[in-house]
Amino acid sequence: MTASLVPARPAILTVDDDPSVSRAVARDLRRRYGEQHRIVRAESGESALEALREMALRGDDVAVLLADFRMPGMDGLQFLEAAMDLYPAARRVLLTAYADTDAAITAINVVDLDHYLLKPWDPPEEKLYPVVDALLEAWRASDRRPVCETRVVGHRWSARSNEVRDFLARNQVPYRWYPCDDPEAARLLAAAGLDDQTLPVVVTPAGETLVAPDDAQLAERVGLSTTPASEFYDLVVIGGGPAGLGAAVYGASEGLRTVLVERTATGGQAGQSSRIENYLGFPDGVSGAQLTDRARRQAVRMGAEVLTARDVVALDVSGSGRTVRFSDGSSITAHAVVLATGVSYRELAAPGLADLAGRGVYYGSALSQASSCTGDDVYIVGGANSAGQAAVYFARHAKSVTLLVRGPSLEASMSHYLIEQIAGIPEITVRTCTEVVRAEGDGHLERLRLRDRNTGAEEVVDAPWLFVFIGAAPRTEWLDGLVARDPAGFVLAGPDLMTGGARPPGWPLDRDPYLLETSQPGVFVAGDARAESVKRVASAVGDGAMAVSLVHRYLERS
Structure with a gap:
């Protein structure tokens, strides 16, 4: 294994059990990237992992990991999975032979792989360097600051302890879990003057101790945005699943003052999916958490405001304003609203569950x-x-x-x-x-x-x-009496509101409802909460985008 005494340069690490291939990979990488990067090579997953541990202790940066798929002992997939704990921001590449292509694609489900490369890749100028160039650019643009973890002490079979873990995970908040019988859990509880009767206990990166916090308290203390920056917006999007995120991205990117309100975590049911393999543009699949986190960051970059752990309980219509009321009694008002509340899993009714x-x-x-x-x-x-x-x-x-x-x-x-x-x-x-x-x-x-x-x-x-x-039930019970719904609770919109060509009762405008517009003008519905919607991520995103174009049409005619 090569080494360097210059820690300032970020490393590119390659591991392959075939010495000739290992040397060839390192040679090609050193030729192109040797001036700005350390090229570290290893001939087994175990030795590569040991090298990463040493670099982590020294505080060295690692930009790219390239691992051969077939290696004895620890294969490339196992190595990359273990390396994620040490260098989560490092870009990951699997090196495969042509015969291993199907296995490599299947293996992508295990690690959040950035790319896989077929060996041999001659000439490297065409088949290797463009890939590594793109990965290095993405790595340089990523946030590589040290992760300050939230610590959670709880009981394995405590419902609230597990809800806290799920809330943090779905909101992409780094945390470390300590079962109550772990020695570190006992130390944390003793330091806070607490015992295991107070679980779950959450210790924030700032050292604040929270005893059995609710979602709103937890969100506020771990740095999630929970308070609106304004009292009035052009567009309020209720629900942070794919439909809501799509509406937030397109609304903000087209100049609307947009706020997205989510009661638990952005992503909805899609965000909980371990792998989505039929979404356009991701031929190797993508985890729901990764897809929806990218969408959330995209919405924020476009200028949308995202509020977490805010439970909407009512929607009032008064003149041109649509007022969204929260469970704590506060409210915000907007010209238009997109309902993207999604659905929740139905519960089994069997005894004991x-x-x-x-x-x-x-x-x-x-x-x-x-x-x-x-x-x-x-x-x-x-x-x-x-x-x-x-x-x-x-x-x-x-x-x-x-x-x-x-x-x-x-x-x-x-x-x-x-x-x-x-x-x-x-x-x-x-x-x-x-x-x-x-x-x-x-x-x-x-x-x-x-x-x-x-x-x-x-x-x-x-x-x-x-x-x-x-199966799923819509989260629309709080809309009872405000917008028309079908017998199952899904929101009716557009043509589904028209009976025999007649507009819905009480419709105040001299036009028909727009395609995704509910029985309340200026209130639109997108995604799974809409009656007769296609329950797929792509269609939900399309609904969100279409709803924003209809919001523009509504605002122009208001």
Whole structure:
């Protein structure tokens, strides 16, 4: 392994178990980048990881990691996954042979890979340098300041402890989790003069101790924006999923004073997806968290304001103003509103589940729990894409994943690519025509009673983890009496409001409602909350963009 006594230059590290290939890669990199960067090479994942640990202790920067896919002991994928803990901002490249292309694409699900390169890449001027140039540019533009972590002390089976972890993870707030039986947890509690009866306890980077904080307190103390900068806006977007983020990006970029209000975390259900593989422009897939974090940063860069942990409870219409009221009694007003409130997962009604929610039973993916599932048996209820994506993700950690599907097959509700992917993962078992009829456990989930819907036969299985994805209900109950909704609660808009060609009752304008306009002029709906919408990320983003163009039309005629 090469070394340098000049720590000021950021490193490019390459690891390949074939000495001739390792030397060739280092030679090509040194020829182009040697003046501004240290070129560090290793011939095993273990030695490369040790080199990274030494550089981290010295405070050296690492810009790019290039790892061969096939290596004995620790392969390239395992190395990159471990390296993420030491240098999360470093750009990651997997080196593959032509025969490994399919495996490399599948492996992209495991690490947030920036690129993969086919060997050999002669000439490097065409096939290697343009890739590394782009990665170095992205690295230089990234925020590489030391991460100040929030620390969370809680109980493994505490519902609120797990909600705190999920809130921080979904809002991209770095944190470290300490179970209450960890020695460091005891030290933190003792330093704060607390005991394990006060959990969860959150210690902020500034050293402030929060005892069982609610989401609003937590958001404020960890640096999330919760207070509006103004009392009046051109556009208020309610909901921070793909539709809301799309509306915020296009609204702000087109000159509207825009604020997006989200009650938990931007991203919505899409943000909780472990992998989205059918979104246009991402042929290798992208995690929901990564996609929605990029969208949030894009909206902010365009000038949109993003408020987190603000629960909207009412919307009032008075003249040309639309007033959005929050649960704490405060409010903001705007010319126009886009409802992008999305949907929430429906809950299973089987006995025992409600008591164990957050204690082994989770609605949605709860990706923050994945590491805790290592070596355990995980059960997932649902037959659509969300359930399938979660099964693929948890299969990397759990001993086994069982997908429980009420219907006779997955074909009716799951994308074909995902069905094929599941079929190729031996840790996943699909049980069709099966339902959960009871959950049992002392303080946390321990067992499930399952029923075969064809035969009626029941069995009890040991199950410490259950994740539920059984369809969705719109978050629109607070709009009752203000805008027209269908019997399921989805918001009606545009042509769906017209009955026999007649405008909706009470419609005050001499024109028909615009395509995404609700029964209240100037109030639009986008994404999954809209009746008859297509429940896909791309269509939600399109709804958000279209809603902004209709807002402009509305404002021009008001």
